[in-house]
Amino acid sequence: MSEMRLVVVGASGRMGRMLIKAVAETEGCTLVGAIEREGSPALGQDAGLLAGTGLLDVDVTDDPLAVFAQADGVLDFTAPAATTAFAALAAQARIVHVIGTTGLQEADFTKLEAAARHARIIQSGNMSLGVNLLAGLVRKVAATLGEDFDIEILEMHHRMKVDAPSGTALLLGEAAAEGRKISLKERSVRSRDGHTGARNPGDIGFATLRGGTVVGEHSVIFAGAGERLELSHRAEDRSIFARGAVRAALWGFDKKPGYYTMANVLGLDQL
Numbered sequence: 001m002s003e004m005r006l007v008v009v010g011a012s013g014r015m016g017r018m019l020i021k022a023v024a025e026t027e028g029c030t031l032v033g034a035i036e037r038e039g040s041p042a043l044g045q046d047a048g049l050l051a052g053t054g055l056l057d058v059d060v061t062d063d064p065l066a067v068f069a070q071a072d073g074v075l076d077f078t079a080p081a082a083t084t085a086f087a088a089l090a091a092q093a094r095i096v097h098v099i100g101t102t103g104l105q106e107a108d109f110t111k112l113e114a115a116a117r118h119a120r121i122i123q124s125g126n127m128s129l130g131v132n133l134l135a136g137l138v139r140k141v142a143a144t145l146g147e148d149f150d151i152e153i154l155e156m157h158h159r160m161k162v163d164a165p166s167g168t169a170l171l172l173g174e175a176a177a178e179g180r181k182i183s184l185k186e187r188s189v190r191s192r193d194g195h196t197g198a199r200n201p202g203d204i205g206f207a208t209l210r211g212g213t214v215v216g217e218h219s220v221i222f223a224g225a226g227e228r229l230e231l232s233h234r235a236e237d238r239s240i241f242a243r244g245a246v247r248a249a250l251w252g253f254d255k256k257p258g259y260y261t262m263a264n265v266l267g268l269d270q271l
């Protein structure tokens, strides 16, 4: 099979630079484009120099249409409005679109599902092996323990993160809700303040911490009477997400158009 030609969008972001490096270091793929938003100071710079890998002879541009036409896949860790626009372009170009962007709302997911009629969309709030394995464990524990164990999800991220709860916290909440056979939308409690009254049995609570340079920490707490079980993941380096995204793109290369997740890529969908 020929080398997969990949584009990184959001090239100068924290994840964008990690993705450029991961593509450059992975066999079987090659970087053919790097996209940034209009007005970004990174425009015109060499993507490799930007990412600290050495010259790659790929200039950062703000013209995705021309670049997607020459590519097999796009790696996208940007922002919801950008991601839905890139999905439409990926559908037009019939390519793989790996989406790590979080903070997506229902209307955004509807657009991504429409794009998945022609693109191979692989979307996940967390591209690491550890978190996707954790989600499987959470689903099993939630199914095993009854409603007398309260589920609370705690996350901490760096001070620059703009969305809450994190995509990972929501992914873990969905796994817990699936295990319990309830709807997360109906049972999630996103914040508490003031006289809230006692906790409703069966709710799934979320708590968010932000500060410093924390890459990403998540705990799912099952709190019962007299005992507590905690399942946790700590990301120590953003490269785990970037390597996961490149692995997802390579996995998607020979797949049919559709909407896939990291659990499909990692073969954890039956867990």
Ligand SMILES: NC(=O)C1=CN([C@@H]2O[C@H](COP(=O)(O)OP(=O)(O)OC[C@H]3O[C@@H](n4cnc5c(N)ncnc54)[C@H](O)[C@@H]3O)[C@@H](O)[C@H]2O)C=CC1
Residues within 6 Å of the ligand: 009, 010, 011, 012, 013, 014, 015, 016, 035, 036, 037, 038, 040, 077, 078, 079, 081, 082, 099, 100, 101, 102, 103, 124, 125, 126, 127, 128, 167, 241
């Ligand atoms: N699913 C996962 O495993 C992970 C997801 N993320 C998510 O990825 C996203 C980005 O995170 P960071 O890299 O930390 O943020 P960042 O703010 O450092 O990077 C985002 C980049 O996207 C660019 N961008 C925004 N709109 C654009 C457009 N229309 N065209 C081209 N570029 C555009 C920005 O200029 C910026 O350089 C967030 O939603 C974050 O939560 C982050 C890490 C792991």
Ligand SMILES: O=C(O)C1=N[C@H](C(=O)O)C[C@H](O)C1
Residues within 6 Å of the ligand: 102, 125, 126, 157, 161, 165, 166, 167, 168, 169, 215, 216, 217, 235
């Ligand atoms: O913004 C981040 O940094 C991260 N975002 C993802 C999320 O929202 O869960 C994944 C990871 O935890 C880092």
